Amino acid sequence: MPARSERLPPVEPAPRDAGHAAKVEALVNEVIGRVADKWTMIVLEVLTEHGELRFTRIGEFAGGISQKMLTQTLRQMERDGLVLRTVHPVIPPRVEYRLTDLGLSLAEAFCGVWLWAEANIERIENARAAFDAAKAG
Amino acid sequence: MPARSERLPPVEPAPRDAGHAAKVEALVNEVIGRVADKWTMIVLEVLTEHGELRFTRIGEFAGGISQKMLTQTLRQMERDGLVLRTVHPVIPPRVEYRLTDLGLSLAEAFCGVWLWAEANIERIENARAAFDAAKAG
DNA sequence: CAGTATCCTTTATGATACTG
DNA sequence: CAGTATCATAAAGGATACTG
Numbered sequence: 001m002p003a004r005s006e007r008l009p010p011v012e013p014a015p016r017d018a019g020h021a022a023k024v025e026a027l028v029n030e031v032i033g034r035v036a037d038k039w040t041m042i043v044l045e046v047l048t049e050h051g052e053l054r055f056t057r058i059g060e061f062a063g064g065i066s067q068k069m070l071t072q073t074l075r076q077m078e079r080d081g082l083v084l085r086t087v088h089p090v091i092p093p094r095v096e097y098r099l100t101d102l103g104l105s106l107a108e109a110f111c112g113v114w115l116w117a118e119a120n121i122e123r124i125e126n127a128r129a130a131f132d133a134a135k136a137g
Numbered sequence: 138m139p140a141r142s143e144r145l146p147p148v149e150p151a152p153r154d155a156g157h158a159a160k161v162e163a164l165v166n167e168v169i170g171r172v173a174d175k176w177t178m179i180v181l182e183v184l185t186e187h188g189e190l191r192f193t194r195i196g197e198f199a200g201g202i203s204q205k206m207l208t209q210t211l212r213q214m215e216r217d218g219l220v221l222r223t224v225h226p227v228i229p230p231r232v233e234y235r236l237t238d239l240g241l242s243l244a245e246a247f248c249g250v251w252l253w254a255e256a257n258i259e260r261i262e263n264a265r266a267a268f269d270a271a272k273a274g
Numbered sequence: 275c276a277g278t279a280t281c282c283t284t285t286a287t288g289a290t291a292c293t294g
Numbered sequence: 295c296a297g298t299a300t301c302a303t304a305a306a307g308g309a310t311a312c313t314g
Binding site for chain 3: 203204205206209228230
């Protein structure tokens, strides 16, 4: 995720608790920017659904992710404390990933979003069709 | 958001309700991929917090977004049926944006994530510091 | 198997200038 | 003000080859 530039700096419309609120919002935005990544969310979903999984299996469940992106996503999530990586020293290597408590709590927080997505797929598709039709006509 | 390639196709570990579950999951992933965009989430947050706003104001609250990305994000959200765009035919132009019911419902679903982010900023930063220290040492 | 390393193409985004 | 258009560049992502 690229760093955000300094154009259009945030303002405080309510001058009273200005500084603090803006700071908190900026930090929250930063954290959301970190986890609101497509593959992070999908891997989170997969590990929530299926529990502890091996590297290749996660890729299969995620659907269409390259090895590179899977490694990268899992490393980031490990670094953020969302997943725990366990290496079993056998040949061939067996590496298993599972959500940490922090990761589980994030998944729980995202649960509402998954349900929303499941419930509103059609509504979005209709809205898009209507928008495109209006633009064309 | 780029289309996902067809490498590592999704599998059905439980052969019983295989086809259906995989299809639903794929659709949900697709929708999540659409809305799990950094600026979409931030604009959603801003409009949730402040209600109806003008173009420039949204940019100010969002913090660090370029005009181009703001336009693009708002158009996408409008197309997805998440925001309503109202043009007041005056000079200078006055264009106001507010969330639709669908947008509000998404914001509600994301509420848990915002709270989570707010609550876990420090935990993530600690995890990162620990991970980096372990890697270095 | 579970990666790492590299190259290369596609996308995303920013900067800038212009317009109704 | 609220955009649009264009250019340039940074970043993301995929394909491929290689390794413990």
